[in-house]
Amino acid sequence: MKFPYLKEAIKSAFKKPSTEPYPKVNKEAPEGYRGKIKYYPEKCVNCGLCIRVCAPGCITRTIEKVEEGDKVTFTFYQGQCTFCSLCADFCPRGAIELTKDYHLAVTDPKDLIVSGTFIKKAPPKPPVQPQNQPAAKNQESNA
């Protein structure tokens, strides 16, 4: 019979426990932790690259036509997110950021949704060209 941990157990009984007092003292996540998503709509250019790289498909985009241009809404449903950070890596403008906040326990799933809206202004309309061969163009488009 061997009890290799006997010494260790008796020593530990008189030492300070190594438990972290978590709910009382908040703990910072380590550097590079991928937590809650933050979306900056003012930086976004509506390229849609994040939607293409998202594996679970948690990013959805809705576009509404308004007077000034397109009203674009990006919605991130974190209940479906893998926190892989691919969207943030691929974003050409840095409009998506995965913060170090990990407090994602919720009772209402609506709290997991992060969304942002911006209005993408339509480019100024070019001056109307005189139409030379309207009949021929119509034929091409029909064909």
Added chain:
Amino acid sequence: MLKELIAKSFEKSPWLFHLNTGSCNGCDIEIVSVITPRYDAERMGFKLTGTPRHADIVLVTGPITSQSKDRLIRTLAQVPDPKVVVAIGSCPRSTNVFNGSYSVEGPLDKYVPIDVSVAGCPPKPEAIIDGLAKAIEILKEKRRAMK
């Protein structure tokens, strides 16, 4: 007085049952790490039980695969009232990357209302402790509604 004691005991001694419905084991490892010396959920009275009959809080991980669907429903039916269902990770909430697979029958709220969901893939043990703290509040409310 006995009623008050029981009501107080409900927040001090919630027992957990861990149910894996086809998870990738990431969340399971994080659940186990909640009861390690570093996080030590036992100081709040949490205890992992071996059988659903002893449990108060059911921790579900994984998208519900078609093999585990029947077992999930039977296991949840075996938990005595009051009970709380906690979805650990993104999978039970929305089936995550397995969305649309032929062998996945999730998400969990098709079968049972989810009381608390902890997002993350996998969530940090601190986030699981947060979720369990919220689950205790719901457990107390359910106990009050019972009588």
Added chain:
Amino acid sequence: MVVLSYLFYVLVFPGLLFSTIVGLILSGIDRKVVARMQKRIGPPIIQPFYDFFKLLGKETIVPRTASRKTFLYAPVIGLLALVTVALFIPMFKFTAISTVADIIVIIYLLTIPAVALIIGGAASGSPYAGVGISREMVAIISYELPLVIVLLTIGKKVGMALNNGAITFSLSQIVNYQAQYGPMITKWSLIPAAIALLLIIPIKVGSVPFDIAEAETEICEGPLVEYSGVPLAIFKLNHAIKMFIMTSLFVTLFLSGKGTGILIVDILLQVILSAIVVIVSISTLKAITARLKVEQVLKFFWTYPTALALLSLILVWMGF
């Protein structure tokens, strides 16, 4: 008046209430000490009380395949047996009930909680419970032999001094012997028997290296698999009281003596010594070992503790 005093014995002082409170506190101390040995903070010492009261508030489910009455009354049978044992164990000078053959009664009555567990598990109709009760039987087979030899050894030692060489089975006589000649642990020929009994206590209460019957990670808590609510609370209470009774029996057999003469101080001393025995024999083993296999438990108990107990018996028989 006699009836009232016996009612007091059964319901309050060495019986139900006292052994419930002390047992739950002892199991709380056990959990705390194990946690500290594993460098955790651990639950508060009154955690078993919270567990007990919470289970009283839960729904009680009786499975369809179970035989209802047996399933519900099995834990109560175990509790009654344990409360009866609590009456027989003297605390220094104080005894509630004393007969000429306490030890035999205790050996029989201490088997009943295990049998109640077997009956309850068998009545629940679950295959896990079936595996669990077969393992519980293996546990009973393994610990009964060394336990009886240890008790015989002490009986012989006391009998040679006080009873003209005939084995005594009376616990009050054992306490008298210790009051005259000092605690039993100071006799060197009985130290192997003390170690054997320290190893028997964990399997008797079903704690970690020997908890083959209630292996919760392996066979879903064995016989308790279908229990919930109040019957489960009573089983947990049985577990706690068993812990108190086994350690109290150890204190009475090996560490007893004259006492201080004041009843309350004596009782406190008994409880504190019991807590020390819990820490030495149950918590330390629990913190440093993992569960043994079924055949390893049988092999272990029929070699080391049996050999130690037999060694003591032979030494005592030879007059040391």
